Amino acid sequence: MKYDKVVTTTAWSPGPGCHGGCGVKLFVRDDKVVRVEGDENHPFSQGRACPRLLALTQYMYHPERITHPLKRVGPRGSGEFVRISWDEALDTIEARLREIKDDYGPESVLFCQGTGRDIGGPISFLAYSYGSPNWIQLGLAGHSCYTPRLGAMMATQGDYAVLDAAQFSPQRYDDPEYRVPEVIVIWAQNPAPGCPDGFFGHWIVDCMKRGSKLIVIDPRWTWFSAKAEMFLQIRPGTDGALALAMINVIISEKLYDEKFVSEWTVGLDELRERAAEYTPRRVAEITWIPEADIIAAARMYAKAKPAAIHWGVPVDKSPEGTTVAQAINHLWCLTGNLDVPGGNVIARPAYGVTTYPFSTQEMHALYGEDFVNRLNEKRIGAKEYAMVRNFRGWAQPDVAVEQMISGEPYPIKACWIQTSNVLGGQAADTRLHHEALKKMDFVVVADLFHNPTTMAVADIVLPVASLAEKESFRSWWAPLQVITPAVQVGECRSDWEINFELAKRFNPELGKRFPTLKDLFDDRLKPTGMSYDELRDAGGWMMPPENSASRPYRRHERGLLRPDGKPGFRTPSGKIEFASQSYAQWGLDPLPYFSEPPESEVRTPELLAKYPLVMVSGRRSSVFFHSEHRNIPWLRECDPDPIVEIHPSVAKANGIEDGAWVTIENDRGAIRRKAKVTPIVHPRIVSVPHGWWLPETEGREPNLFGIWDVNCNVLVPMGTQSKSGYGGGAYKTTLVRVRAAEGRGE
Amino acid sequence: MARFGIGIDIEKCTGCHSCFLACKDEFVGNDHLPTAAAQPHGGHSWIRVKEVEQGSGTKVKVDYVPVLCQHCNSLACAKVAPEGAVYRRADGIVIIDPVKAKGCKAMVDACPYGVVYWNQDADLPQKCTMCAHMLDAGEKTTRCAEVCPTGALVFGDLDDVTSPVSRMLAEKAGKLEALKPEFGTGPSVCYSGLPKVFIAGEVLFSNRGSECASGVKVVLKDATGKKIEETLTDCFGDFTFRDLETNEGYVVNVEHVGYAPLELAVRAFASQNLGELVLKAK
Numbered sequence A: 001m002k003y004d005k006v007v008t009t010t011a012w013s014p015g016p017g018c019h020g021g022c023g024v025k026l027f028v029r030d031d032k033v034v035r036v037e038g039d040e041n042h043p044f045s046q047g048r049a050c051p052r053l054l055a056l057t058q059y060m061y062h063p064e065r066i067t068h069p070l071k072r073v074g075p076r077g078s079g080e081f082v083r084i085s086w087d088e089a090l091d092t093i094e095a096r097l098r099e100i101k102d103d104y105g106p107e108s109v110l111f112c113q114g115t116g117r118d119i120g121g122p123i124s125f126l127a128y129s130y131g132s133p134n135w136i137q138l139g140l141a142g143h144s145c146y147t148p149r150l151g152a153m154m155a156t157q158g159d160y161a162v163l164d165a166a167q168f169s170p171q172r173y174d175d176p177e178y179r180v181p182e183v184i185v186i187w188a189q190n191p192a193p194g195c196p197d198g199f200f201g202h203w204i205v206d207c208m209k210r211g212s213k214l215i216v217i218d219p220r221w222t223w224f225s226a227k228a229e230m231f232l233q234i235r236p237g238t239d240g241a242l243a244l245a246m247i248n249v250i251i252s253e254k255l256y257d258e259k260f261v262s263e264w265t266v267g268l269d270e271l272r273e274r275a276a277e278y279t280p281r282r283v284a285e286i287t288w289i290p291e292a293d294i295i296a297a298a299r300m301y302a303k304a305k306p307a308a309i310h311w312g313v314p315v316d317k318s319p320e321g322t323t324v325a326q327a328i329n330h331l332w333c334l335t336g337n338l339d340v341p342g343g344n345v346i347a348r349p350a351y352g353v354t355t356y357p358f359s360t361q362e363m364h365a366l367y368g369e370d371f372v373n374r375l376n377e378k379r380i381g382a383k384e385y386a387m388v389r390n391f392r393g394w395a396q397p398d399v400a401v402e403q404m405i406s407g408e409p410y411p412i413k414a415c416w417i418q419t420s421n422v423l424g425g426q427a428a429d430t431r432l433h434h435e436a437l438k439k440m441d442f443v444v445v446a447d448l449f450h451n452p453t454t455m456a457v458a459d460i461v462l463p464v465a466s467l468a469e470k471e472s473f474r475s476w477w478a479p480l481q482v483i484t485p486a487v488q489v490g491e492c493r494s495d496w497e498i499n500f501e502l503a504k505r506f507n508p509e510l511g512k513r514f515p516t517l518k519d520l521f522d523d524r525l526k527p528t529g530m531s532y533d534e535l536r537d538a539g540g541w542m543m544p545p546e547n548s549a550s551r552p553y554r555r556h557e558r559g560l561l562r563p564d565g566k567p568g569f570r571t572p573s574g575k576i577e578f579a580s581q582s583y584a585q586w587g588l589d590p591l592p593y594f595s596e597p598p599e600s601e602v603r604t605p606e607l608l609a610k611y612p613l614v615m616v617s618g619r620r621s622s623v624f625f626h627s628e629h630r631n632i633p634w635l636r637e638c639d640p641d642p643i644v645e646i647h648p649s650v651a652k653a654n655g656i657e658d659g660a661w662v663t664i665e666n667d668r669g670a671i672r673r674k675a676k677v678t679p680i681v682h683p684r685i686v687s688v689p690h691g692w693w694l695p696e697t698e699g700r701e702p703n704l705f706g707i708w709d710v711n712c713n714v715l716v717p718m719g720t721q722s723k724s725g726y727g728g729g730a731y732k733t734t735l736v737r738v739r740a741a742e743g744r745g746e
Numbered sequence B: 001m002a003r004f005g006i007g008i009d010i011e012k013c014t015g016c017h018s019c020f021l022a023c024k025d026e027f028v029g030n031d032h033l034p035t036a037a038a039q040p041h042g043g044h045s046w047i048r049v050k051e052v053e054q055g056s057g058t059k060v061k062v063d064y065v066p067v068l069c070q071h072c073n074s075l076a077c078a079k080v081a082p083e084g085a086v087y088r089r090a091d092g093i094v095i096i097d098p099v100k101a102k103g104c105k106a107m108v109d110a111c112p113y114g115v116v117y118w119n120q121d122a123d124l125p126q127k128c129t130m131c132a133h134m135l136d137a138g139e140k141t142t143r144c145a146e147v148c149p150t151g152a153l154v155f156g157d158l159d160d161v162t163s164p165v166s167r168m169l170a171e172k173a174g175k176l177e178a179l180k181p182e183f184g185t186g187p188s189v190c191y192s193g194l195p196k197v198f199i200a201g202e203v204l205f206s207n208r209g210s211e212c213a214s215g216v217k218v219v220l221k222d223a224t225g226k227k228i229e230e231t232l233t234d235c236f237g238d239f240t241f242r243d244l245e246t247n248e249g250y251v252v253n254v255e256h257v258g259y260a261p262l263e264l265a266v267r268a269f270a271s272q273n274l275g276e277l278v279l280k281a282k
């Protein structure tokens, strides 16, 4: 087959949807992408491509893709939209948002995104240029996605850390300094289908092939648990207790790295005392894991050198997620596995380049100090929650949805929604969010397809470019890489283009500093000494330079981590803090502890009598990214039905047959799913995949593509957030019951 | 002349479906005549990934089995097809001729592996071509093998000892098997580690506060009492006998000095976790 050109670029939503980083080759003929392959020269993915990437052509050229701006003409929910020009769309948005700003203040507009993809840059740029502090993952209960873990890591060791799969080295596994982890703990994740948080899931498989043994902690059997040396089938939401018991065993049996701990940490005695409350015997009762297994796992992890922990989002979704993350973080610090080859290495973006300003200093430089202070005053949840105030510029979602309804302490009038299908996706208590969003005077949705959210509330819909159509760059740990457009589809524009254009209208000063988007990219890329075009022409990606703060290993010894250049860590004490000074300053317990899930056998036994099963949502599928791809036929073929995984004993007791439709319910409502009877789930849980809507059904109200029928988040509460403000969304711990559904054909 | 084959190592397959998607990317909407007409948008799985979850309790296995045309030596599909509608090339690839096979829907049911699909619009039976058009153009691999992220699925020349498939076959020598050998069609696709049933359990001592019984001898016998295999329980008292044939009767014997022996008859329709086996002190 002949191609006009082959464009090498980086996969980062939209398309596969995910957190991205893979090198991809796009084969173009007659201005159309006709074939997709992994780029074998790319160090991140080394030629591999996932099903969602391979389905890119079907996604890009889908007959229902939105390819020009739309304006709603019928009432909300009618699905009546007409085509408008970009000028009309942007002029309308600008005028409406200016009115709202004049009448109610800029904080009355929420800028809502989904999970972290190529969006943090464009959306925060727009929100702050407009003047709103309320940049938010609307609907994400407890903001329970990575932010709790990031906060805990920052508080503990002043930096983030990830499992070392040699991802910071251009030679990868062949780097002479690198060592494969002897033991990997996969804590609450099925990494192969997921590729979470800048981490390529198959790196774990790479390590397994090179000899890593596994300990897997999960309520559900996966391909990894079935291959693990030890599988701890845990009660959902009790990960904090397990981590504390492991800490207890490691300290009391003196399995910790004494030299590392005495040189680089503070607070061991306090931690020892706290962990002593969590004996393996007591924690066995809490977690459903046999006592002997808890002890054996702690020993196996602590005795292996090096060993690494790879964790997943259920950590954040545990009650008091920021303290659970802290406890797990302590494990790699106790055992001296921090920033060593094959351990948990400190993760900084290559060259320190981020797609948007993270630090307060950078924020001041870009927007002015006064303005940044004002943001913190008005940000939703900043008053109530220490970590919202002190750690990261997110508005708090549980507080926000209440405020959308109550109008207190100030009214919320509009939502800008981008990369997020709130109602079909992350929003817990879907009905509450439906009600809240319908109260808005003005809603803009930027997306590629109609979905329950556009149908229910969008006034204007903006068509977004896929990864194959956009110019952008990606910095998430390593490498730093560019995203190069191959083609144009319809009138679609990238998230960056859309937001940059509007941001300039609200803040002409920025327009003067950055006349074009490239100027903005070049500014962010400055630390590399290269411009965007130069980086693209040099191959499109760069690993962190040797002997720099963004390249492992043992940077604490070399004084590469602290702003003052001294050895140690970027914490108040300069050491790893087992008892966190930052937590204490923020009014939180400086030490980790365990808290029962809001609904559980211990906390609410009366509810358990009525609803005896724990609903664990969120199992990953390699063919879907959260609520995306249900409308992509090739992908849907592989995972066609909204299922519920039920243990054979539960199915039998409830008269449920494999393949039959069942009702799953609690006091918040009822949904229906198709039973998959399987031994992979624990008999006391049901696994209910999230993000389901049915694009093949009616999109208009009241059906909204079937969300009231199949979206499990209808059953999940809001308002269960941790004391820190981050973590604790009950997506994995909600109590339900199941029964055979009456007469569902299909 | 090369002799092409595919090797599939089940141990490495994570069930990601990338092979299925790569095949779609290659064939949907693209004619590759004379070996393949375009695959329709939906309904065809020239390679499909079957999920097998078995066992119970603390003994569960999760496997994925990619199934594609086995490029057999004796063609079951040819028996119902007109002359020349399906043929085996000298390099071992089995091709359904996109012209001569028109209208021959009987081939769909004739294939015992169920890997021939009906294209309603083209009035044509279709299946995996082992990416013959790519090989004919000088490429060295198939789309599915190329995309497989773990090396579970490999392709190559069976006569070339350095090819990926030959290397896998050498590495797995003695452990290779055909999918459903009872069909007797002589496939060119070779598997290792196809999911079999297993029998597992956990042994406890009754008199030591139900302590896990490690190092206890467990013997597996066939229905006639002939010993097949023996093992010792691990530090958790666990044992597993793997790779057993389905639908066979087995006997499990547990013996330990000072305890009354246990004997259980098991029929392995599917994998079985016998659960806790408590040894009573004599």
Ligand code: SF4
Pocket: B022, B023, B026, B046, B047, B068, B127, B128, B129, B130, B131, B142, B143, B144, B145
């Ligand atoms: S060899 Fe080619 S035609 Fe056959 S399943 Fe793989 S990709 Fe499809």
Ligand code: SF4
Pocket: B012, B013, B014, B015, B016, B017, B018, B019, B020, B049, B064, B066, B144, B147, B148, B149, B150, B151, B152, B153
């Ligand atoms: S691409 Fe490889 S690992 Fe993925 S399903 Fe196919 S054979 Fe298995």
